[in-house]
Amino acid sequence: MGLVDTGLSLAFAISVGGAIAIAFLVDHDSGWYAYHMLFGLCAGFLLVVHVILGIVGTRHVNFEAMGHGLSKLPGYLFGIFKRQEKPCPGHNPLAWFVYVVMFSILTLLVLSGVFMLNHSIEEIHEILGWVLLGTVAAHLIGILIHGLRFRENVALSMFSGRKRATQEVALRRSRPVLGLMLLLISLSFMVQLFQNYERGASAVRLPWLGISVQLGEDESYKYESGCEKEDYHEMDRDAHNHDHPMHH
Ligand code: HEM
Numbered sequence: 699m700g701l702v703d704t705g706l707s708l709a710f711a712i713s714v715g716g717a718i719a720i721a722f723l724v725d726h727d728s729g730w731y732a733y734h735m736l737f738g739l740c741a742g743f744l745l746v747v748h749v750i751l752g753i754v755g756t757r758h759v760n761f762e763a764m765g766h767g768l769s770k771l772p773g774y775l776f777g778i779f780k781r782q783e784k785p786c787p788g789h790n791p792l793a794w795f796v797y798v799v800m801f802s803i804l805t806l807l808v809l810s811g812v813f814m815l816n817h818s819i820e821e822i823h824e825i826l827g828w829v830l831l832g833t834v835a836a837h838l839i840g841i842l843i844h845g846l847r848f849r850e851n852v853a854l855s856m857f858s859g860r861k862r863a864t865q866e867v868a869l870r871r872s873r874p875v876l877g878l879m880l881l882l883i884s885l886s887f888m889v890q891l892f893q894n895y896e897r898g899a900s901a902v903r904l905p906w907l908g909i910s911v912q913l914g915e916d917e918s919y920k921y922e923s924g925c926e927k928e929d930y931h932e933m934d935r936d937a938h939n940h941d942h943p944m945h946h
Contacts, residue, residue: 702877713740735913740888742808747884767794803830
């Protein structure tokens with residue numbers, strides 16, 4: 699599944715990387731911020747694709763392998779300290795753990811982004827963004843340490859889907875047609891999502907589902923207290939200047 703793995707990994711990296719980069723680098727009030735949400739929605743779709751892969755994927759990447767990997771985590775961690783751990787054909791137990799943590803954080807990020815109904819959810823979304831950044835950094839350090847110890851480029855295997863393995867664990871069939879279909883569906887969703895973005899309405903219609911998502915936090919909760927909109931904008935600006943050093 700070389701092409702498929704590379705394509706899906708790249709699409710995921712671009713979606714999550716794009717969402718994070720725009721979140722931290724682009725002014726929230728600029729029109730470009732909508733692309734944060736579009737990339738975030740693409741990441742959400744790719745999460746669903748990965749759940750499908752977990753069900754129909756090969757025996758090194760499906761949910762069964764995940765359960766098996768996670769059950770070996772304590773022993774594996776112990777082995778690291780005793781310098782006894784061996785390279786695995788699929789993900790190693792620690793990689794599975796990182797995988798589950800990252801996917802859970804991403805799921806919560808997408809849900810809190812889409813349903814940003816009040817200030818608490820907005821705060822949770824922001825904190826999760828930082829946690830994700832920390833997890834990505836820890837992941838990169840782990841890959842570096844693994845590479846130095848085993849002289850194996852695991853970062854490359856994430857993109858190529860290939861790993862060095864013994865004959866008995868090697869895959870005979872890698873389901874290329876199914877993989878290619880998932881890749882094409884994913885790319886088609888991403889392209890259509892960007893095409894469906896209506897700049898004027900600050901909204902996007904989700905491809906195939908027809909559901910419209912408002913891009914931007916739901917500001918209405920801020921006006922429920924009965925304040926005039928104008929007054930609130932003053933308060934909001936002050937609050938932002940205190941709370942968000944990045945908004946200057
Ligand atoms: C990969 C998924 C996502 C990541 C990693 C992510 C990350 C972040 C981060 C780190 C921030 C805070 C930026 C700051 O400190 O100022 C943020 C803000 C925001 N995100 Fe996301 N996000 C994701 C998905 C989404 C989605 C799917 C939506 C909505 C459809 C969304 C809507 C928003 C909004 C409206 C804000 C601005 C909140 C404010 O004004 O403080 N995000 N996001």
